[in-house]
Amino acid sequence: MQLEARASSDKTSQEARRSARRELFVSPHFWMICIFNIAFLAYLWGINGWLPGYLIKGKGIHLEHAGWLSSMPFIAMLLGEIIGAWLSDHVDRRAAACFISLAGAGIGLAAVMHFTTPLPVIAAMSFSTFMWGTGAPNIFALLAKATHPRVSATAGGIFNGLGNFAGALSPAVMGALIAFTHSMDSGLIFLAVMAAVGCALLLPLLRRY
Template sequence: MTTTTASSQSSAPAAETPDDVQNTGIKRWAIPFALLCCVILSFFDKISIAVLLSSPAFQGALGVEGETTKLGFLMTGFLLSYGFSSMFLGFLSDIISPKKCLYAMLVLTAVIMTIMGFAESYAQMLTLRIVLGIAEGPMFAIAYTIVKRTFAQREQARATMLWLLGTPIGASIGFPFTIYILDNFGWRTTFFAMALLTIPLLLLVVCVFRKVDVSTKSPLQKERGDKHVPLASHRQSTRELFSNLSFWAICIFNIAFLAYLWGLNSWLPTYLVEDKGIDLDSAGIFSSLPFLAMLIGEVVGAFISDRIDKRALMCALSLFGAGFGLLLVLSIDASNIAMISAMSFSAMCWGVGAPNIFALLAKATPSKVSATAGGILNGFGNFSGALTPVIIGALIASTGNMTAGLLFMAVLAFAGGAVLLPLVRRY
């Protein structure tokens, strides 16, 4: 997959296997680092509202004191528009330019966050949250497309791992940052601070990508000097993508993959406190251990996968391992240390698959529709994965404990891993 021959050049775009990309040496790793910073800031924007929901001043300013349903819709509205945008607007990076889309996304985010700081009503805030979701929805599709077009297949898991680390890093530092601003300067300043942070980030991104070519060019496009994929060509490639069974198998896998993450994020503290009788302070420490293990799994999985180039195998094994770890958790009663160790093992296995999903997608889909494929993958996964906390909550309510919820997550993990088995030999 990583060698470029004369025959492959005549039959496929050069960007399909970018071993000969213009970015060589250590400087090219500034690309995923800049994307990492973008993802971190985007998670600041996502989770800032979670802190503000508990602020009496914020609730009072919007006139929704104690109305938890309306407050919850500030997150739900964002998530729905985010998933919609990821699925249906990601293709813009294919027919325009992922760099231009990234610049536009950062500018729009800064503007929207600034306007949020002046919001005077609940309706205004909800509308702005929905618009923010639309603006940020293509982020993962853009990042995936840039990495695919600037890194060789043998390096894509490591490059993907670098920007994907923005998810846990952004969540871990975003909460204390927002709380500090809220406590010292008020809720409106939290939005202004996010907007201000976008300015140096935009300068960094422009500096890094100024001379980086992330276009997809066939020999004919190069001869004509085209800078993007023609719309007619994109439509044809999209039809081919939709008929690609491997692509849909990866999408189904990603649904199970994100369902695990949403379930763990939503219910792990509750499981530790209510099912295991761990006090709240200790539960906070215990809850962080699986996510630390997840980070380790992402790093290790990226390096191993780039070395052996078995993307489908690594993804399948990650969910099989995650499911097996959950079964171990359910089998342990006597020791909380052993239980959290098993949970950490499960999360670490999940982490192994995180950087490999996009690397697998890169092998199975054409570069002309990179952003389209990444957007659909991310959109379907987030729409479906977001239902997991609700389903687990219903299972807990009907059974009175978390066992059924963990079993549900384990079953999804095994099913998701099994979906990729037919792709193991090919990818």
């Protein structure tokens, strides 16, 4: 009896998992969040790959100052992650937190391109990375809210796989744009456009999550 009950329970669990997986694959909200994550990680990979070079070649900051100046935005990013996690746990509006985060990051990049002297450039870039950091803890919480716990591993694997693969291409795309246009700003324009696309995709989710 016990073996039959266990077999029946396992079969029911497998059927429930398959049903949840089918729902996941046809869920527009899941795919919107995945594409948002691509835009989100494109920013991170792009900044990691091009920030020092942009400061030196794009803004004329001297090599001996570029090292410590380029570290400031990443310190700001860390602070953003800490503050963003604390605030979002109190408010519990994950989609809104992610939207504001990437929108702020894009606005910061737009400001960077309009400044020419080192301190305003670093301040604007630090604002941009700080805003990105506020969304980093929330994007995983957003995925968890939008997907069934039975398929959390499947959802997380697709989410991370697509995001990191596409994000890893970001520095290459930026390099190609810079080579084609002969302007370092074109790389930041690409990241700003990606941020705008990501924010647009998240609009339908703001009230629900």
